[in-house]
Amino acid sequence: MNEQLSMLGGGAAQPLPARLRPQRIEEIVGQQHLLGPGKVLRRIIEQDMVSSMIFWGPPGVGKTTLANVIANHTRASFINFSAVTSGIKEIRTVMQQAEDNRRFGEKTIVFVDEIHRFNKAQQDAFLPFVEKGSIILIGATTENPSFEVNGALLSRCKVFVLKALTEEDLTTLLRRALTSPKGFGGQKIEIGDEVLALIARFANGDARTALSTLEMAVLNGELENGVTTVTRETVEQCTSRKSLLYDKSGEEHYNLISALHKSMRNSDPDAAVYWLARMLEAGEDPLYVARRVTRFASEDVGLADPRALEIAVAAYQACHYIGMPECSVHLTEAVVYLSLAPKSNALYVAYETAKKDALTQLADPVPLHIRNGVTSLMKDLGYGKGYQYAHDTEDKLTDMRCLPDSLLGTEYYRPTDQGLETRFKDRLAQIKAWKKERETGE
Numbered sequence: 001m002n003e004q005l006s007m008l009g010g011g012a013a014q015p016l017p018a019r020l021r022p023q024r025i026e027e028i029v030g031q032q033h034l035l036g037p038g039k040v041l042r043r044i045i046e047q048d049m050v051s052s053m054i055f056w057g058p059p060g061v062g063k064t065t066l067a068n069v070i071a072n073h074t075r076a077s078f079i080n081f082s083a084v085t086s087g088i089k090e091i092r093t094v095m096q097q098a099e100d101n102r103r104f105g106e107k108t109i110v111f112v113d114e115i116h117r118f119n120k121a122q123q124d125a126f127l128p129f130v131e132k133g134s135i136i137l138i139g140a141t142t143e144n145p146s147f148e149v150n151g152a153l154l155s156r157c158k159v160f161v162l163k164a165l166t167e168e169d170l171t172t173l174l175r176r177a178l179t180s181p182k183g184f185g186g187q188k189i190e191i192g193d194e195v196l197a198l199i200a201r202f203a204n205g206d207a208r209t210a211l212s213t214l215e216m217a218v219l220n221g222e223l224e225n226g227v228t229t230v231t232r233e234t235v236e237q238c239t240s241r242k243s244l245l246y247d248k249s250g251e252e253h254y255n256l257i258s259a260l261h262k263s264m265r266n267s268d269p270d271a272a273v274y275w276l277a278r279m280l281e282a283g284e285d286p287l288y289v290a291r292r293v294t295r296f297a298s299e300d301v302g303l304a305d306p307r308a309l310e311i312a313v314a315a316y317q318a319c320h321y322i323g324m325p326e327c328s329v330h331l332t333e334a335v336v337y338l339s340l341a342p343k344s345n346a347l348y349v350a351y352e353t354a355k356k357d358a359l360t361q362l363a364d365p366v367p368l369h370i371r372n373g374v375t376s377l378m379k380d381l382g383y384g385k386g387y388q389y390a391h392d393t394e395d396k397l398t399d400m401r402c403l404p405d406s407l408l409g410t411e412y413y414r415p416t417d418q419g420l421e422t423r424f425k426d427r428l429a430q431i432k433a434w435k436k437e438r439e440t441g442e
Helices: 040-046 063-073 088-103 120-131 167-179 193-203 207-219 232-238 251-265 269-281 286-304 307-322 328-340 346-360 376-380 421-441
Strands: 053-056 077-082 108-113 136-141 158-161 188-191 222-224 227-230
Touching: 040 063, 053 063, 063 077, 063 108, 063 136, 077 088, 088 108, 088 120, 120 136, 167 193, 167 207, 188 207, 193 207, 193 232, 207 227, 207 232, 251 269, 251 286, 251 328, 269 286, 269 328, 286 307, 286 328, 286 346, 286 421, 307 328
Parallel strands: 053 136, 053 158, 077 108, 108 136, 188 227
Antiparallel strands: 222 227
């Protein structure tokens, strides 16, 4: 029943986090807002009433552990699926297996780790099987599912938000590791409360980091007369760099990307590079940063320097090709370029203004002369009648009106005097003067 979960089981050769992975709800530390007595997720699991859901939370808080617990409680076939190593072909194979199970009256739960790494097509491949009940989908993600999971799929899943573990939670977990037969229960280890607290603070809400750090500290502790002593100095040597305050699903995530964005907007490359480093060194996905940088290129630079978008897209591609840590220099190049580029938000303002009109002027029809008369009936109704083909004119311009009558004369794009946008401003002025001259001549 729990095929493909053997990797989650015990074994002396496994790392400490894997050996201590809880198998029952009672063993899970933290997440009491979901798993406390009488809480909704606990009831769902205990009653084997699991439906499609997504676990959203920072690394090391128990997303995969919860899937493992569900696997142990449910009477369904359980399939562990990784978004990192699987593609459309693997999805189809799993779906066929689920269909076969359904014919024999057996439920199939498919757990997809890091579901945000799937593209739209891959996520769409799950949708029909979720809709008709062939599978129960459980996804795990460190990214906001509102942005990273397709709306159609998300609407069919209940989202449970997992919180970073507190220092108290982590200390409890570390003490359990020292006494459990699966951990260091068979060894004599001396480690003070202040040292455990130090490890808990370093882990910054991540159980996996806490247990891995403890394991490293014990392995590097001083062994004398059968007793291993772990001191503060031992832990500090094992944690050679400071744990950065960063929760990729929480407020600090958005604070830092905001700081990067506003530093570039303020043409401060030093501050921008610092905030970039803060995110990347804390483990942020470089593709996330690259996407935000690409947005900035059009929102805050735009036609003041059209090359900004080219450089941002190139940086994204470089991040995709080679990943961290090598791609940090490509992001730095893009961030510094955008910081020093002339700034214009004219494109952003143009779209936002047009969006308001588009949402409030839904009844305005497309003028007949710019409709596409592809059938005889359409042509008889006047579709395309009076259309002027700009390429047939000497100036490559016509005085044909393209906005609805209610919006004639509206200006959305108002170029600035920054950088190369002055050229577009001059060109737009020439076009408007040419059209005004024809209108006056009429």
